[in-house]
Structures are given as C-alpha cells and as structure tokens.
Amino acid sequence: MEKMPFYLWTEQTKIRQFWENLKQQKLTTTYCSECNERHWPPRHMCPKCYSIELDWTELKLEGVLETFTEIGIALPEFNAPFLVGCLRLDDNGPMIFARMRNYTRESVKLDMRCKIGFDFVEELPIYVIDPL
Numbered sequence: 001m002e003k004m005p006f007y008l009w010t011e012q013t014k015i016r017q018f019w020e021n022l023k024q025q026k027l028t029t030t031y032c033s034e035c036n037e038r039h040w041p042p043r044h045m046c047p048k049c050y051s052i053e054l055d056w057t058e059l060k061l062e063g064v065l066e067t068f069t070e071i072g073i074a075l076p077e078f079n080a081p082f083l084v085g086c087l088r089l090d091d092n093g094p095m096i097f098a099r100m101r102n103y104t105r106e107s108v109k110l111d112m113r114c115k116i117g118f119d120f121v122e123e124l125p126i127y128v129i130d131p132l
C-alpha cells in the first residue's frame with residue numbers, strides 16, 4: 001500500500017484550509033466570530049463557546065523565543081541532533097512549537113527574535129523557526 005501524506009487525510013475536514021494556506025506561506029488559525037476567541041491550533045469548533053462559525057485569520061510571522069531544547073535521539077529520518085523551540089508570536093499571538101532551522105546550539109539565546117519559515121517534507125507543507 002502506498003504511503004499517503006498526512007495532510008491529505010485532512011482534505012475533508014474543516015482544517016483543510018490551514019494546509020492550503022501553509023502551502024502559500026501563510027500561517028493561519030481559526031477565529032470565533034461569536035465570542036472573538038482566537039485558537040491555536042486551528043479548531044473545527046470553538047472550545048470556549050462551542051460555535052462552529054469560525055473564520056480564518058493570518059498570524060504574525062515574527063516573535064520572541066520563549067524556550068528551546070536540543071533533541072539528541074530521534075528516528076533516522078529526523079537527522080538528530082536538532083533544535084526545537086517555542087516562539088511567542090507578536091501581537092499577543094500564540095506560542096508556536098517548531099523545529100529550528102539554520103541555528104546552532106551556540107547561536108540560540110532565550111528572548112531572541114525569530115521568524116516563521118516555510119518548507120516541505122515530501123508534499124507536506126511545514127513551518128519552522130528561522131533566524132531573522
């Protein structure tokens with residue numbers, strides 16, 4: 001059986017738009033038009049008021065690195081060691097957890113400004129944390 005890319009499993013779901021936006025290098029999430037709550041990750045239903053009237057909103061692509069760690073052991077296809085971090089996006093944005101690209105352990109500092117970058121793993125669009 002042929003391996004199916006993960007994002008294709010979401011083709012019929014309400015978060016399909018997230019993957020389409022990511023392919024266009026836009027990081028988006030859902031926003032509840034009933035209670036004004038913004039969610040991360042995107043939802044099919046508002047966890048605050050249970051409304052299904054959700055819109056898409058684009059997130060800022062820069063922020064401050066809140067924390068990070070180095071992953072030393074992983075499956076071979078992940079090419080360990082590598083860094084992962086939590087980036088607090090600007091304008092009271094959500095905390096984004098992602099792999100850090102183009103950094104070394106020595107070049108990373110807490111509270112440094114970083115940006116979201118985009119890439120593909122096979123056909124799967126992904127976001128990463130990049131240097132400014």
Ligand SMILES: [Zn+2]
Pocket residue numbers: 032033034035036037046047048049050051
């Ligand atoms: Zn709501």
